Amino acid sequence: MDDAKKYLSDRLLSEEVPVTYRLLSRVLNIRVNVAKQKLHEFHQSQNASKPDSIHATYLIYGSKTEHKQPETGDTDMDNSVPEPEPLSDYAPTKTVTIVAEENLKNALAEYEEVTSFHIYSLAPFPQRDLALLSDVSKSLSEYRKIEDAAKTLDTYGIIANPQARRKDRKGRPPVPAPAPSASAPKSVKQEVPPTLSKPTQPEKVKQETKEVSSAEATPSSSAGKKPPATLKRGASGGIMQSFAKAAAKPPKPKPEPKPKEEDTSMALSDDGEADDEDLPTSKSIDLEALKRTRKQREEELMRMMEDADDDIKEAKKEDEQSDEEMEEASEAEPEPEPEPEPQPKEEKEPSEMISNSGDGRRRGKRRVMKKKRILDDQGYMVTIQEAAWESFSEDEAPPPAATKPTPASTPAASSTQKSKKAAAPKSGSQGSIMSFFAKK
Amino acid sequence: MVKLEDVSNLLQAPAPSQKVPIRTDSTYKPLHSFALDKQRSYKQQYGDMYFLRLAKIKPTVEEVASKAWDGTEIGGELAKRVDRVLDVRQGELCWVAGTVYMDMRLKPNILEDVSKDRWLSAPISSQKYYSDDGSDQIMLEDDSGRVRLVGELLNSIPLVTGCIIAVMGTENTNGEFEVIDLKVPDLAPQPERWALSKAPSASGKSKSEDIDMTDSPSSNGGKKVAIVSGLSFSGTDASYDLELNLLLEYLLGEALGPDEQTSISQISRLIIAGDSISTTATKENDDEDDETKKRAQKKYGYDASAYNPLPSQLFDEFVAELLPSIPVTLLPGARDPANASYPQQPIHTAMFPLSRAYASDPGAASTSQPGWFDTVTNPWEAEIEGWRILGTGGQNVDDVFKYVESDDRLGMMEAMCRWRCCAPTAPDTLWSYPFQEDDPFVLKSCPHVYFVGCQPEFATKVIHGPDGQSVRLIAVPSFSKTKEFVLVDTETLEVTKIKIASR
Secondary structure (H helix, E strand, O other): OHHHHHHHHHHHHHOOOOEEHHHHHHHHOOOHHHHHHHHHHHHHHHHHHOOOOOEEEEEEEEEEOOOOOOOOOOHHHHHHOOOOOOOOOOOOEEEEEEEEHHHHHHHHHOEEEEEEEEEEEEEOOOOOOOOHHHHHHHHHHHHOOOOOHHHHHHHHOOOEOOOOOOOOOOOOOOOOOOOOOOOOOHHHHHHOOOOOOOOOOHHHHHHHHHHOOHHHHOHHHHHHOOHHHHHHHHHHOOHHHHHHHHHOOOOOOOOOOHHHHOOHHHHHOOOOOOHHHOOOHHHHOOHHHHHOOHHHHHHHHHHHHHOHHHHHHHHHHHHHHHHHHHHHHHHHOOOOOOOOOOHHHHOOOOOEEEEEOHHHOOEEEEEEEEEEEEEOOOOOEEEEEEEEEEEEEOOOOOOOOOOOOOOOOHHHHHHHHHHHOOHHHHHHHHOOHHHHHOOO | OOOHHHHHHHHOOOOOOOOOOEOOOOOEEEEOOOOOOOOOOOOOOOHHHHHHHHHHHHHHHHHHHHHHHOOOEEOOEEOEEOOOHHHOOEOOOEEEEEEEEEEOOOOOOHHHHHHOOOOOOOOOOOOOOOOOOOOOEEEEEOOOOEEEEEOOHHHHOOOOOOOEEEEEEEEOOOOOEEEEEEEOOOOOOOOOOOOOOOOOOHHHHHHOHHHHOOOOHHHHOOOEEEEEEOOOEOOOOOOOHHHHHHHHHHHHOOOOOHHHHHHHOOEEEEEEEOOOEOOOOOOOOHHHHHHHHHHHOOOOOOOHHHOOOHHHHHHHHHHHHHOOOOOEEEEOOOOOOOOOOEOEOOOOHHHOOOHHHHEOOOOOOOOOOOOOEEEOOEOEEEEEOOEEEEEEOOHHHHHHHHHOOOOOHHHHHHHHHHHOEOOOOOOOOOOEOOOOOOOOOEOOOOOOEEEEEEEOOOEEEEEEOOOOOEEEEEEEEEHHHHOEEEEEEOOOOOEEEEEEEEO
């Protein structure tokens, strides 16, 4: 009881800000109906001791007096224009009115029947602009906890619904609990879930060859090892920084949308998916990110756009150092993603088979990685890479290593390319806007 | 006329020790009539749609027409049925069925665009395609040919491109068809209530423990469904924030007294019919933007920094707060982040980082029960509490509205039901997916409730069909403009309008 009084006098008399019944109920953890009651009591007692010190707004609900034309009144109207048949049937109207104390009498006079009437808010000053009250309700979000929604309903006396069901998150951490390290861009790398495919990065292969012969044996257990490459890509472009907070959320069981967020080069690349499959980037914007002012991000983005070219260089450096971080990070948070990792195996096989070297030309088949897009059983589009044989003859240029770094060709090269890692996929995709159209 | 003294006793409500009401459950079965294949192709021609529509509706309209006109004699001549438009002979009294095509000066014309080498559709300049100088022509066409319709009768019956009708008359010397009478297919057969879902048995009701709390549903009215449209959550315009808050409090049962709260617990579902997010928000403030603009133009066409996530975030918060208490069905509208062409596909749940916890699991979507937070197509069909419901976000009516002189939106909705086509002007002026195998806009069965969102004002009426069908038509107003939403009683299909006012 006195909690309420204390809070109300603090807030109203000292801080001089309005209080709505909802706010009071959230603050004191009481039912809304009790809160309305408390507001009323406080209003009564305060104004009894000191008239006009507190001003209330009321919420009225009921049916208003219908504004029907008096049937006998305007007969002279009738003969000029025959009353058109009303287009709409009559439907009863109920009106919720929020009204300041000063206008209460007038507002009530418009009603024919009032079925509900209570205090909506109290304020230490006469409330001319009721829109101010919506600011109060904005502050309510602090008291909102998504997790125990059902309990909340009961606490505050909101109509409960036992049927409400949420989707099964399959053991993943539920909804966007703001990651502890959300502010650090590193968490991006840590949590961008791996995509299966697109080893456009030589170092991915390199890494795996280095550390994982076991991955070859049990490709399906490569979960822990696989992330680094993709993660890195996530970090490289610099643009990801802007999504840093965004991505700091539990991984989704959706592997395919991620490539879109990867970096600028990917955005330009041949990743031409239809609209439907595109996940808007806002998907990954969680509360944390939204709280940042838009302006800030705008500037950041602009800066990045301008420096896009410089970024490439920077990205290279960044990449190298983030390599290590990545490995640690992924160890720390293993991805529940039991996707098989076909790449390592391919190295064993010869990349080319020359079938005919007569007439001075080499002809044959070579092994290339082809992207294949399929719908998985969950209806997601997944891009996988498959090894395929492609016939060639020598007068064709060999496939540029940069665009299609087949695993077999890169291990040796990768050491020399090491400094170029990030640049490689970029340059590859730059010329390839046509492949966007050639897709599928 | 209520005086303060009369209601002040409501302020001292009895100590609210009673239990919180429990919301009634919602019997809900969405139909996926308008869902498109994810892998759809856009290469087809639109002509097939007209062909399909004619093929599907022509038999019905011919049946109606032959019932009405068989043996009709005018001036000693017997009205003869003609199979194709091309077979109409000059001077012979006959009747024929076909698709209406409106030739209007103000209507955008794709052929014109192509011939003038314009590859972007021009901005639609006029509110109406209709012009009252008499230059509009009405044609009847089928796969054989086209004939111009004339006659007094046409002035009284609104027609739009794409509806299927039968006309009786003669061809005059100008090669025009003088219409004497006109028939439409009229309402499709209406399914029984509970045709698809099972009615909750009475035993199940007594079993539920809350029966004595919601003691007499009759006194509070039966179950209800709330329909709201045009919430237009905006990043910049806060003028109706208070009303939005009150809407939320109303639906959650926080506002109002205990008695009303109990009756609000009878609202078993909220349907949001389009335009939930306002994108018109960014009114460029010219003063500070000069420099920003220059920079924005620098590299790429789309300026990502211009994207304002606030509206969708606010909407997400709104829905997320409702969801624990009430299931929500969300139709996209003209301004929502969904595809622009009819039928609009569900808004991706990625737009709702908070609410999507209640959405259906994408993997199991088709098989298991619909999501608690159900993002659906527009138009959309479902069975709620046994009633067949058809709803749209409003584009279909808005587009038909441009063809006709009147402002009678309910009349247009009625006409659509009687034409058996819920989007007749697709694909002519209403952007549409080029359907190939089936025209889903043809109404195979007549709904019990047909609501259309984002309309300028609230209106409702019941129309009746020849076989005892009756359809409740509801034009749902834009909440952001009118501060009104609609409750539909799911026993009587009576409609109540709720208005939120502040003063």
